[in-house]
Amino acid sequence: MPSRKPASETPLSYKPKDYAYTVMWSEEDQIYIGRVVEFPLLAAHGASPEAALKEITDVVRYVLEDLEESGEEIPPPLSKRHTARNAPLAVFLCIPPAPLLHE
Secondary structure (H helix, E strand, O other), rough: OOOOOHHHOOOOOOHHHHOOEEEEEEEEOEEEEEEEEOOOEEOOOOHHHHHHHHHHHHHHHHHHHHHHHHHHHHHHHHHHHOOOOOOOOOOOOOOOOOOOOOO
């Protein structure tokens, strides 16, 4: 029977570094929260922005390994997505203006 490489040794279709991350301070939790755009339900925290980014990157690595091992579809990173014209997909973040204060 051929031996199977552990998931951590098997090359992944996508690497955690390919994904888009955000790290923000949570006033409510008093800690930095890291998120990944392509997996909106994932989050991790850390005492510093760097720690939160490392934590969410590790979470993404584990999720990618699990999805690959189970044969489930892996969401492509935004940086690897293409439109019908085979051009890279551009993503724009629209932030609504702050509400106007009336005197």
